[in-house]
Amino acid sequence: MSLLEKEVPGVVMTPDNIRSKKLPWAVDLGVAVVALIVAAAVVLGLGLGNWVLVVVVGIVFYLAGMFAAATRVEGRRSARNRLWKTLIYAACILAILPLASVVWTLVSKGAARLDGEFFGTSMNNIGARDPNGGAYHAIIGTLEQVGLATLMAVPLGVLGAIYLVEYGRGKFALTVRFFVDVMTGIPSIVAGLFILAFWVLIVSPWFNNGTPRFSGFAASLALTVLMLPTIVRSTEEMLRLVPGPLREGAYALGVPQWKTIVKVVLPTALPGIVTGVMLAVARAAGETAPVLLVAGGAAAINFDPFAGNQSSLALYVYQQAGDASRFAPERAWTAALTLVALVLILTIAAKLLARRNRLT
Template sequence: MSHASTAVQERPTPPGGPGAPESGLSSRSLPRLAPVGFAAVAIVLAVGLGLAAGWHSKVQWGMIAALFFLAISYAVTSVVENRRQAKDRLATSIVWVCFLIAVIPLVSLLWTTVSRGAERLDGYFLTHSMAGVLGSEASGGVYHALIGTLEQVGIATVISAPLGLLTAVYLVEYGKGSLAKAVTFFVDVMTGIPSIVAGLFILSIMLIFEIQPSGLMGALALTILMMPVVVRSTEEMLKLVPNELREASLALGIPKWRTILKVVLPTAIGGITTGVMLAIARIAGETAPIILLVFGSQLINANPFSGAQSSLPFYIYEQYKIGEAASYDRAWAAALVLIAFVMILNLVARGIARWKAPKTGR
């Protein structure tokens, strides 16, 4: 009897039995749409609590709803499944909440710009300038500012893209020693330089040599801001190219410069193009250097090398400063044009990257 009782006591408990540890895997699971239900309940509770407490801010309601959502997700999952799954769902819920916190302001900004700017944006607005138009009048357009932005950004890109690309090629393929370290250090410093500092640098040169304001001066300041972004993004893309491709090309007796030109650059062209477009998108919205160096103009000036010009960011600032209802409408419409300009650049970059990407299949 003693041996039998000992054998019974040593028999292991089945994993799914009532004595299973709480951290083990459970056969019960919540449906896939459970997070949606949690979110709905959390919103209802947050709105009810906000109304009961007299809170009128929707931001407060949203933050309370997020806290309720996290608490409900963890509590229900702990009861239905187990604590291990509850911790996993809590981490996933936190990621989703952070994602919504980051996206909601962007969506709100885009929606406000589109709704306010679409009221004034039309063919007349895009084809007329502000020559002879008072700030309180509803007429006038953005044509002169659009020309200035295209020319200034275009000149900055023509200067920055080749120099940035060649600098990145040097750092990745040839750069060794103190010179490469110095270049890398100054590129990192220039990446975080404020735009007003670049404008002041060009302005000091203008004062020394008595150069008049023009679109070119603004483009040179934008070049200073754009070049480190191009260098850093291109450098990272070139580092992603496998060394096996370089070694295979060199093993065939192809010179290094030709290997870079025919193998390395075509392989990384997608990322390089995207980096250049991101740099263009950054400088397209700069205002401080344009205010210092271009001065703005109400007239159409298609010559960036002589005379004052305008730009879309400067036009938005100028119209907002007037303070009239008509000028606010023009400012929102110009902001919508600027956003559309950046979006078109990104679409073109994606198209070029897909077109120039190396073919992987037969």
């Protein structure tokens, strides 16, 4: 008698019964079809709701039927495993559905004005009955404002996180961490009001013969205030994930702490830091209130972020969505699609730059 045929506590182990039974996929599919049919009969027959409720009730019936069939064929333990696996897949699908819906809506409605005129002209001298006009001025404003905000927020945020992780001890570090946490939840309009009261009304008159001036740079300052807490918190968490032995090995070789941070810690945490930075950039690019308060918005192209009103894609979407012109909704959808595509391109480019996981 071979080892497979050896009798163990009254059971003969053979090649046929050492493998657990599996529920055929056809049965699984059949249970799903029957569950949807029964759900449609119950919901639509009793007039309880529409097809959305049919799908929800059908999922409940499917889970119950699948659990009963799997318990009979595979056993109760395997049936529970199959049930929870199905629930996890369903949760994943439910999480993806809103994102897929948003992307589909943006692409389907925003493709109408994807032309050269939209990306090459502004809204200057465009009337309510004019089908022309584009978002060139808004694209320029978004790139300049978010670019300046990134140049200011990233060094400050990364250095602040390095201080909290590597040097910060005592009450001062706790105070900094507390205010960073508080700033994470402030509304964007508060940041805009702060820059309006400080920069536009107090500082800008010094450079403009006593007259307050809106500018794209003021919008960049407001976006910097919004980006800083996100960058600090995400960078801090990434730096804390760097293994301690990496630092200890560098210290054992006589490497100074600042050089260890630059050559070892930051390159190791770089992919996570880039992710946090891009999250902050995405938030800044989609803000409307700060730009409206301190940049004013403009229909014409303004390449100078330090002087004069300037628009942005988010503000352009807001203005076009509330415009009475029948051509405005198409411009708003295309501008929203452009904004999402711009953030996606910047994120992919940043990920590719950080892919090698080291500073160059």
